[in-house]
Amino acid sequence: MKRIFIVLLLCACGCGTFAQGTATLRLIDKEGWTAYLQGTMPLVISVPHGGTVNLSEISDRSCEGAVTVTDSYTKELALEMADYLQKFNGQSPYLIICNLIRKDIDQNRDMPEATCGDSRMEAPWESFHNQIDEAISEAIAQFGYCIYIDLHGHGHPEQRLELGYMLSDKELKEIYLTRQSPAKQHSLSNYIRASNGKVELYDLLFGPQAFGTLMANEGFPSVPSAQDPFPQEGQKFFNGGYNTRRYTASDRPQVIGWQIESNMKGVRDKTGRPVFAAAFAKVISQYLAQVAATKK
Ligand SMILES: [Zn+2]
Numbered sequence: 001m002k003r004i005f006i007v008l009l010l011c012a013c014g015c016g017t018f019a020q021g022t023a024t025l026r027l028i029d030k031e032g033w034t035a036y037l038q039g040t041m042p043l044v045i046s047v048p049h050g051g052t053v054n055l056s057e058i059s060d061r062s063c064e065g066a067v068t069v070t071d072s073y074t075k076e077l078a079l080e081m082a083d084y085l086q087k088f089n090g091q092s093p094y095l096i097i098c099n100l101i102r103k104d105i106d107q108n109r110d111m112p113e114a115t116c117g118d119s120r121m122e123a124p125w126e127s128f129h130n131q132i133d134e135a136i137s138e139a140i141a142q143f144g145y146c147i148y149i150d151l152h153g154h155g156h157p158e159q160r161l162e163l164g165y166m167l168s169d170k171e172l173k174e175i176y177l178t179r180q181s182p183a184k185q186h187s188l189s190n191y192i193r194a195s196n197g198k199v200e201l202y203d204l205l206f207g208p209q210a211f212g213t214l215m216a217n218e219g220f221p222s223v224p225s226a227q228d229p230f231p232q233e234g235q236k237f238f239n240g241g242y243n244t245r246r247y248t249a250s251d252r253p254q255v256i257g258w259q260i261e262s263n264m265k266g267v268r269d270k271t272g273r274p275v276f277a278a279a280f281a282k283v284i285s286q287y288l289a290q291v292a293a294t295k296k
Pocket of ligand 1: 049071108151152153
C-alpha cells in the first residue's frame with residue numbers, strides 16, 4: 001500500500017515524469033525506482049543514497065558491513081545543480097537518481113552487498129546501473145568523453161567537500177609531498193593517459209585549476225585542493241566507492257570522474273543548495289573546457 005501511494009505521488013505531474021525547477025525527470029521503470037534526466041552535455045551525475053521510498057515488503061538491509069544511512073537532500077542538491085547548469089550555460093547534465101531508501105538497497109555497492117541477497121532488489125539495482133551505463137555511452141557517442149560524478153553527503157565534523165579520486169588520505173599526502181603518482185588506477189587515470197603528458201595528477205589534485213581548488217575559491221572548502229591538500233591525521237575521509245571505481249575504470253577509457261561527499265551546512269541545507277549549485281555550474285563548466293582543450 002505504501003509503495004503504491006509513493007509511486008502515484010512521483011507520477012502526480014504526468015505519467016512517468018515529474019518536474020522540479022526547470023529539470024523534468026523521467027521515471028525509467030514503472031515502479032518508480034530510478035529517476036532520469038536526459039543530458040545535453042558530457043557530464044553524468046548519479047545520486048545513489050538520496051532516496052526516501054521505503055518498500056514495505058523489503059526488510060531493512062542487515063548483512064555484514066551494510067550501511068543504511070540516507071544522504072539527505074542529495075537528490076534535491078543534484079536537481080538544483082542541473083537547474084543552475086541550465087541557467088549558466090544552457091545545458092543539462094545527465095542525472096540518475098535512486099528513489100529507493102538505502103535501507104532497501106545500496107546503489108554504491110556491487111549487487112550482493114547492495115541487495116543483501118534479496119533477489120527482489122536485483123531489478124532496481126540493474127535499473128539504476130543500466131541507466132548510468134546508458135547515459136555514459138550516450139555522452140561518449142556525442143562528445144567523445146564524459147565526466148562522471150557520484151554525489152553523496154557525509155556527516156563528518158569538518159565542513160568541506162571530500163573529493164574521492166580512489167586515492168586514500170595517505171596516498172594524497174604522498175603525492176603532495178613527492179609529486180609522484182602512485183602506480184595504480186584512480187579515477188583520473190584515464191584523463192592523464194589520454195592527455196599524452198599534457199596533464200599531471202599533482203596538478204589535477206592540488207593545482208590552481210584542480211576541481212577542489214576552484215570550488216574552494218568559490219567559498220566551498222574541499223579536500224584535496226591547493227588550500228587543503230590532504231586530510232590530517234585522525235580526520236575522516238571518503239575516498240570514492242564502488243560507483244567511482246566502476247565507472248572510471250580502465251575499461252572505460254573515455255570516462256574520468258570523482259565522488260563528491262558534500263557536507264550539510266551551506267551545501268545540502270536549504271539556503272546552501274542554490275549557492276553551491278551556482279558555484280558548481282561555474283566550476284564544472286571551466287573544468288570541462290580544460291578537458292576539451294587537452295583533447296585538441
Ligand atoms: Zn553516500
